[in-house]
Amino acid sequence: MSLPILQSGRIILRRSLDTILFLVDILAMKFLRKRNSNAHSHLLSTFYLFGGFVPLVASKWLGSPKIDFSEEGILSKFSEKDLKFASKHLKDEGFIVLQNVLSAELCSRILKESEIIPGKTRIMDGGKRVDEQIYFNREAPAGIRFDYESSDLISSPVLQQLIFDESILRFAQNYLGSAPILDLVAMWWHTTFSTVPDKEAAQWFHFDMDRLKWIKFFFYITDVDTNTGPHTFIARSHRKLGIPFSLRKKGYVRLTDQEVASSFLPNQYKEFTGKGGTLIVEDTRGLHKGKHCVSGDRLLFQLEFTASDFGIPLPEFVLTPPVDRNSIAAEKIGKYQHVYQAIRFEGTDYPPKDGEATP
Ligand SMILES: O=C(O)CCC(=O)C(=O)O
Numbered sequence: 001m002s003l004p005i006l007q008s009g010r011i012i013l014r015r016s017l018d019t020i021l022f023l024v025d026i027l028a029m030k031f032l033r034k035r036n037s038n039a040h041s042h043l044l045s046t047f048y049l050f051g052g053f054v055p056l057v058a059s060k061w062l063g064s065p066k067i068d069f070s071e072e073g074i075l076s077k078f079s080e081k082d083l084k085f086a087s088k089h090l091k092d093e094g095f096i097v098l099q100n101v102l103s104a105e106l107c108s109r110i111l112k113e114s115e116i117i118p119g120k121t122r123i124m125d126g127g128k129r130v131d132e133q134i135y136f137n138r139e140a141p142a143g144i145r146f147d148y149e150s151s152d153l154i155s156s157p158v159l160q161q162l163i164f165d166e167s168i169l170r171f172a173q174n175y176l177g178s179a180p181i182l183d184l185v186a187m188w189w190h191t192t193f194s195t196v197p198d199k200e201a202a203q204w205f206h207f208d209m210d211r212l213k214w215i216k217f218f219f220y221i222t223d224v225d226t227n228t229g230p231h232t233f234i235a236r237s238h239r240k241l242g243i244p245f246s247l248r249k250k251g252y253v254r255l256t257d258q259e260v261a262s263s264f265l266p267n268q269y270k271e272f273t274g275k276g277g278t279l280i281v282e283d284t285r286g287l288h289k290g291k292h293c294v295s296g297d298r299l300l301f302q303l304e305f306t307a308s309d310f311g312i313p314l315p316e317f318v319l320t321p322p323v324d325r326n327s328i329a330a331e332k333i334g335k336y337q338h339v340y341q342a343i344r345f346e347g348t349d350y351p352p353k354d355g356e357a358t359p
Pocket residue numbers: 201202208230231232284288289290291302
C-alpha cells in the first residue's frame with residue numbers, strides 16, 4: 001500500500017478513536033461534571049469525521065433549561081414578525097444582518113471608549129509578540145489588528161449596555177435551544193497596516209470551534225464598505241455537513257480563497273457592508289473571515305454565547321471595582337448567574353454563590 005493511503009488510514013483511525021473518547025467526555029461532563037483536558041481535541045476530530053451531527057446532539061443534551069428573559073433592549077425596536085424571520089434566516093442560512101441596531105450616538109460613544117481603553121497590537125503572520133499595552137492610534141496604527149481585553153470591555157459602562165441586554169440574550173437562547181452562557185467579549189480594529197490578508201487577524205477563511213454550539217453577535221461601530229474590511233461568510237456552510245469532508249479533513253486551519261472556492265457556489269459568498277450600528281448575528285461554525293482592509297479601518301464589537309461550557313474552558317472576565325451594586329451589571333449578574341458565570345468581581349465576594357441573596 002502506498003504511503004499517503006497508509007497515512008490517511010492512520011489519521012482516520014486516530015480520529016475515530018477520538019470520537020469514541022468524545023462520547024466518553026460528554027458522559028463524564030453530563031453525569032460527573034468532570035472535564036477532560038483533551039475534550040476539545042476529541043471534539044475537533046469528531047467534527048472532522050462526521051460534521052456537526054454529534055456535537056449538536058451533545059449540545060442539546062448538555063444545555064441548561066431556557067430562562068425567561070424580557071424582550072427589552074436593542075432588539076425591541078423590531079416587531080415579533082421581523083425577529084421570527086431573523087431567527088429563521090439565521091437557522092437556515094447561518095447569518096442575519098440587522099441594520100440600525102445601534103444609534104449613531106451609541107456608536108460614537110463606543111468609538112470614544114476605544115480611544116481611552118488600552119489594548120494590544122496583535123502579532124501578525126511571522127511577526128513577534130508585542131505585549132505592550134497601548135492606546136490605539138487611528139492615524140498611525142502599528143499593526144493590522146488591534147485588540148482590547150475582555151475584562152476592560154466588561155468594565156466599560158457604555159459597553160455594559162450591550163453585554164447585559166436581555167433582547168440579545170433572548171435572541172441567542174432562541175438559536176441555541178438552551179440557556180446562553182456569555183463566553184466571549186471582544187472589540188478590535190482592522191487597519192491597512194499590511195497589504196496582504198493576515199491569518200492571525202482571521203482574514204483567511206476558517207470555522208470557529210471552541211465549544212459545541214455558540215452564536216456570535218458582530219456590531220459594526222464604524223461604517224463598513226467593501227474596502228474597509230467587511231465581515232464575510234459562506235451561507236449555509238454552518239449546516240451539519242455544510243463544510244465538505246475535503247476541507248474539514250485539513251483540520252483546524254486557515255484556508256485560502258482558492259482552497260475554499262471549488263466547494264461553494266458564488267452566490268453563497270456574503271460580504272456584509274453596512275453603516276456603524278449594523279448587527280450581524282452568525283453561526284461561525286460556518287466558514288467566515290474578515291476581508292482585508294484596503295482603505296480606512298473598521299472597529300467591531302463582539303459578543304458570543306455558548307450553549308454549554310464543554311470544550312475549551314470558559315475564560316475568566318474580571319470586572320474592575322468599584323462596582324456599583326445598584327448598577328445594571330450587578331443586577332443582571334445577580335439575576336442571571338448562569339449566563340454571566342464567567343464574570344468575576346476582582347477582590348470581592350461578589351457575585352454571590354447560588355442560593356445566596358441577590359441584590
Ligand atoms: O474580523 C472578522 O470579521 C472575522 C473575525 C472572526 O473570525 C471571528 O470573530 O470569529
